[in-house]
Amino acid sequence: MTKAELILDAQHINKTYESSQGVKQEVLKNLSLAVAQGEFVAIMGPSGSGKSTLLNILSTLMQPTSGQVLINNKDILKMNDRQIADFRGHDMGFIFQNYNLIDSLTVRENIELPLTLQKIKPIKIAEAVKMVVKLLGIETLLNKYPAELSGGQQQRVGVARALVHKPSLIFGDEPTGALDSENAREMLYYLRKINLDEEISIVMVTHDAFSASFASRILFLSDGEIINTLERGSADRETFYRNILNQLGTFND
Numbered sequence: 001m002t003k004a005e006l007i008l009d010a011q012h013i014n015k016t017y018e019s020s021q022g023v024k025q026e027v028l029k030n031l032s033l034a035v036a037q038g039e040f041v042a043i044m045g046p047s048g049s050g051k052s053t054l055l056n057i058l059s060t061l062m063q064p065t066s067g068q069v070l071i072n073n074k075d076i077l078k079m080n081d082r083q084i085a086d087f088r089g090h091d092m093g094f095i096f097q098n099y100n101l102i103d104s105l106t107v108r109e110n111i112e113l114p115l116t117l118q119k120i121k122p123i124k125i126a127e128a129v130k131m132v133v134k135l136l137g138i139e140t141l142l143n144k145y146p147a148e149l150s151g152g153q154q155q156r157v158g159v160a161r162a163l164v165h166k167p168s169l170i171f172g173d174e175p176t177g178a179l180d181s182e183n184a185r186e187m188l189y190y191l192r193k194i195n196l197d198e199e200i201s202i203v204m205v206t207h208d209a210f211s212a213s214f215a216s217r218i219l220f221l222s223d224g225e226i227i228n229t230l231e232r233g234s235a236d237r238e239t240f241y242r243n244i245l246n247q248l249g250t251f252n253d
């Protein structure tokens with residue numbers, strides 16, 4: 001993999017939290033990882049292993065104690081607040097477990113948000129929204145408010161908002177965590193589809209082997225370190241799922 005093909009390149013990431021009593025906890029330990037353009041990477045690991053901390057650092061939401069993070073060859077830790085905001089608005093999409101929709105805005109306004117923040121022309125915004133809501137089958141929900149939607153519908157709106165500005169990289173933290181199994185499956189097929197069709201790279205944290213089986217590579221985190229990786233290769237999803245379960249089984253031995 002050459003540097004140019006990497007969408008994300010994190011080197012020697014350390015993160016230490018310090019409590020108000022001054023007690024230090026080293027949560028990420030000299031961790032390095034690279035994601036190629038068009039990859040779908042899942043980060044797995046037990047509770048407390050540092051998954052969310054890692055994702056927050058990779059996605060500019062948190063600063064590491066030390067280390068370097070390049071996205072599209074740009075050093076995100078050297079950007080000022082305005083550059084970071086601009087970068088998030090153009091290059092990144094975020095899908096969270098709790099959707100993070102704004103209750104006082106309609107579905108349309110929620111989806112438009114990344115584009116209105118960029119001061120894009122209304123006609124262009126309308127076109128982009130039309131495309132993404134069609135893709136997700138939520139055309140009829142545009143004038144509703146989040147509170148009027150089911151969990152699955154809210155999740156789809158969250159995904160529409162993550163995609164509307166055509167980011168090159170999507171971050172998901174347990175993106176299907178609050179969904180029932182049918183909606184979760186649908187969402188994962190959808191993420192896989194945009195990953196393959198649109199070549200959008202995805203980095204997703206999950207504790208769930210089924211969700212991880214939609215990725216092309218799994219990183220296993222334990223105590224702030226990557227202890228193993230698993231590549232899908234040419235395996236189908238079902239085979240990959242069994243491989244992941246086998247791998248998880250060896251950790252519990």
Ligand SMILES: Nc1ncnc2c1ncn2[C@@H]1O[C@H](COP(=O)(O)OP(=O)(O)OP(=O)(O)O)[C@@H](O)[C@H]1O
Nearest residue numbers: 017018027045046047048049050051052053054207
């Ligand atoms: N803001 C914070 N301040 C202090 N400690 C924190 C903070 N965020 C996380 N931690 C601690 O860091 C460790 C790793 O937390 P993190 O949320 O990254 O793990 P995780 O693997 O995502 O866990 P889970 O699967 O339970 O969400 C935990 O011990 C947690 O208590």
